[in-house]
Amino acid sequence: MRDITKAQRKPPPNGRVKLRKAALTGKGNSKNKTSDAKTLDASAPEGHSGEPGDDESATGNIASHISVSTINGSTPGTPDRCLTEVQKPTPLVDFKLDQHPLDVLYQSLAGTNRFPAYSLAYAVTQNVKVNHAPGRSFLFPFAFKEAPLYHRILTGQQVAEIVRSSPEKSIMIAITQFTEVLRCIRKRLSHPDLDMALSDDTIMAVIDSICYSFALEDLTQARCHLEGLYMMTHSRGGYSSFSKKPDIQQMMFWIDVTAAIIFERIPRFPLPATLLPTPPRTGTSAIWDLLILVKETECQSDVEQNELFDALKEVSSIAKTIESELFTRGDAAWHDAVFLSCLVHPVAHRLLSTLEQDCEKQHLPISTSIRFGIALFIIILKQQSRACPAPSTPYVAKAVAALYWDIPNIPSHMSSSLFTLQLWLLLLCTIAYPDTTLLPEIQMMIARIQKQSNLNSWDEVAATARLMPWISKFESCKGFGDYLLDDLD
Incomplete structure (x- = not known):
């Protein structure tokens, strides 16, 4: 030409x-x-x-x-x-x-x-x-x-x-x-x-x-x-x-x-299923325990609960896929924006599409914590590939605020599930935006949960968070443990 x-x-x-x-x-x-x-x-x-x-x-x-x-x-x-x-x-x-x-x-x-x-x-x-x-x-x-x-x-x-x-x-x-x-x-x-x-x-x-x-x-x-x-x-x-x-x-x-x-709004375009098929959804024992806890303590329809836990199980599968890619490709997978977005954007689309029945507006503390945990998980992955053009501060602030909501009395044998969720969410907050002014508050909350759940070391705190969707690379991110170790030992 x-x-x-x-x-x-x-x-x-x-x-x-x-x-x-x-x-x-x-x-x-x-x-x-x-x-x-x-x-x-x-x-x-x-x-x-x-x-x-x-x-x-x-x-x-x-x-x-x-x-x-x-x-x-x-x-x-x-x-x-x-x-x-x-x-x-x-x-x-x-x-x-x-x-x-x-x-x-x-x-x-x-x-x-x-x-x-x-x-x-x-x-x-x-x-x-x-x-x-x-x-x-x-x-x-x-x-x-x-x-x-x-x-x-x-x-x-x-x-x-x-x-x-x-x-x-x-x-x-x-x-x-x-x-x-x-x-x-x-x-x-x-x-x-x-x-x-x-x-x-x-x-x-x-x-x-x-x-x-x-x-x-x-x-x-x-x-x-x-x-x-x-x-x-x-x-x-x-x-x-x-x-x-x-x-x-x-x-x-x-x-x-x-x-x-x-x-923080509903996506305008539909999910192109032909381009981005739904990945398998696999749960862990911690996720199944949380589902039982939500069913017993929060008034949500089965449809709403299923949508939320499908997203959580999908994130768990994504974490396993990324771990496999990290083993095969090394750090290249951790910074591959196309690869990571193809994994997390579909679940983000499905999660954000349910904002009209947002559990935060219904004052459901456990479901809200799960929703913010999924959102922060996605944001962290987008940050690693430099595909997040705005700070995550609003999500971190709302996630911390949700942990102050009153939670109905729950059976003692189910309290460990709640502590696992809360620790997971708090650690994601420190990774998503480690320089936040909320850090001292997060430190105090982690120390309190550590005492309530009889966790004697930082390693035990991290091991508890790993029961939820987790990627080993999180532990090398700025913010993970650096600011919390002295307070927890």
Whole structure:
């Protein structure tokens, strides 16, 4: 296919910005650097998350894959980035620094990546916000599917040096390029042909905007773009209109569930069962004991109880699957955002879909503790793959508050089940957000439960929590035991 963008590109006024092709060998050519040129090195260190493979069937982005001569009578040669055809991945380039390196990087992203605004924001936020809380950075795992090499560049040392040398300028460039994506979206939505206005490319650009907002932790703006995505999907005929585009459907589902977790609301899109089948549900003796306890002490319908415990058993199965993958793949599985999300997003969807009959509103302390435990389990896994764009503080605060609710008198032989649940929930709180101001309170609660249940050491406390859904990697997370050991010994 003829590269229309390059064929018609006008040279810069000063004639100094030069692009020189370099071989994609996996190593940067450091010997060819000059005093006024800089090369983005393909051998830069990767981020710790897994990189998906290439997928040639996916559509391009709004800034690079919209057909020429379809809007406003444009013809080939029109220098409108909203209209140019998709380019094949271009090699790494050397460039003069008359133009800011991030501007040049964005131009390359816009030609080869479906999420240019997010990708640039991802590179910037990796290096500007160095003191954010654990799990706050955001990696959209589908962003680099067509050009995985860009993930290595964006997380490399040279981009880091560029961003850190001028952080405010870098943020402004990311914002400026984001406005270009918004301009393209507005232009496409104004098209009189509804099929053109609501095309796959427009949808992908809106997803790019949502991920950009997540990367910058602008949740208000993200919510606005999410509403736009839902309206556009409804106007297209609903979520099923993407049935022949499973890659886009899976991205939309991923975004929807992530947003539902952040905003604590019901997911808008249905669960795509054909893409994400329900995993087996296996219970443990501790889970069965809890089910008996709930049936005897809380007034819930059998349907509500079954939904909650199906989710708990599903999480237990997920924990076993992850343990198996950790044994086979090592830490790569622990940071694989696609693998982890495919496991936890379906159960998150089912759990959040029952918010209308929320046991918290019915003041059911045991069921509420189970619900928050499942939610924190999911959040921790998303944090490990950097796929959680917001802090877990609200969930931690509500989980701790639920433990203060009055619990009806229960038979003495069933008290151990309650203590197991409470310890599990409290330890998940310390892992999900270990720097919380609630930590002293959590310490006191664990010490109290330890005394009531005659646990004589921290090892016994941890062993009790392992009776519930648990992953051995939890014990190496910041917060597990570090702040509690002195108080419990």
